[in-house]
Amino acid sequence: MTAVQERPVGGSLVDQFELGLDAPICLTWELTYACNLECAHCLSSSGRRDPRELSTEQCEAVIDELQRMQVFYVNIGGGEPTIRPDFWHLLEYAVDHQVGVKFSTNGVRITPERARFLASTDYVDVQISLDGATAEVNDYVRGPGSYDTALTALRNLQEAGFEDAKISVVCTRENIGQLDEFKALADRFGATLRLTRLRPSGRGADVWDELHPLPGQQKVLYDWLIAHGEDVLTGDSFFHLAAFGEKLPGLNLCGAGRVVCLIDPVGDVYACPFAIHENFLAGNVLSDGGFQRVWQASELFTELRSPQTGGACAKCSFYDACRGGCMAAKFFTGLPLDGPDPECVRGLGESALAGERTVPPASRDHSKAAPTRNQPVMLTLLSRPPVSACAESPLADYAPGAPEQKGCCA
């Protein structure tokens, strides 16, 4: 550990976490970039398998190392991890090596048989992604049929006796109004609801402007989270909302490179799951001497663990609560890393977004080259035709300068 010499004894956990740990406490491992879906807001721009994907043996070696480092559990994701042919083998291998697994899936491979297998294992948590409490809202961003797939998986898990599955929801402008419905859905399946923040990472950058919650919705979300407390998981992703008042349960701290990191399908190690970009690449488990070496000695992580200045936020009376928000959200919206979060609840992000900024180009993209039938079509149907069916004029509905007028028969 590089920072040992200056580490104070005692103090708050957050103070200790800022200086980093000998091993992560929240490690995400994306097993594959391949995915059956093409969600509009995919953090990892997944779709196609990367030909350099770690082999089964290489994955086992990573698990062996996690066991040696006493990383007690890992969050497995993708892509869609279950479509890797060796997924179930790796799951068992991890559990047999004292590395518990929580995996995120869209549910496509959670058949009744697999659900029974999962119900029989210890140390395995299943997290089904769902971004709308109704098919209409969910499929709009996750693609046609994805709602039914997720609900079938939840039903299979419940019928197999799997307890306490998680339903993981990315909060958007479209679904903030459905929080109670999500909770009811979770209760119906004996599951726990997990709400996370929409990040402008990966393909999320393309849809963030359209989908990120509006300022008024942020307050609705905050109040809802306060009211539901520890019953709802958040992955500590809403600490930027702490400036509304009391802190939310969990760590109110950016854990990137300090207590959190990501291993991607080719073994690249990034500071956090929302920062798959060359600027946040710490090293590679194959070419840089293993995960432990990257975690403990990489230049990037050492820098992230060094004392940070609050920059433009340091003078804010809420700085202790939100600590400037999410590094990835700032980076991918082209804001300075030592300034306010784009969704700063005091509105400082909005003014920063309105100023001059350059959104960084994506540096990693595994999106499918040609769209498939699973691709979401982010268009909403008009409730009535744009112009009346009985309008005969070729210039019907064309009224330069006039306010928009639609239909006449309604």
Add this chain to the structure above:
Amino acid sequence: MSDPQHDPILDQAWVLSPSVALRPEPFGALAYHFGNRKLTFLKRRELVVLVETLGEHPDVRSALVAAGVPEVEYGAYCSALHSLAGTDMVRPRTREVAA
């Protein structure tokens, strides 16, 4: 219990739960319970030594002495043990185990 320096726990035999693994950290240790999957942080090295060696001593008091904890702090360490017991990180040693 009114006098924290004379918590009855001081005369009891305790042990680190067998389902718990301790991961050393620069500030102390991270304790993980494989059964209930709870994570707890032990923020002082003396507390780490104490919970690791509880099982080797006839009672909590002698474990505290061996860990070099000053007597004035016994109360604080006893309440730490109580809160760790809340998630089964440490537990009283049963007679069967002791026998």
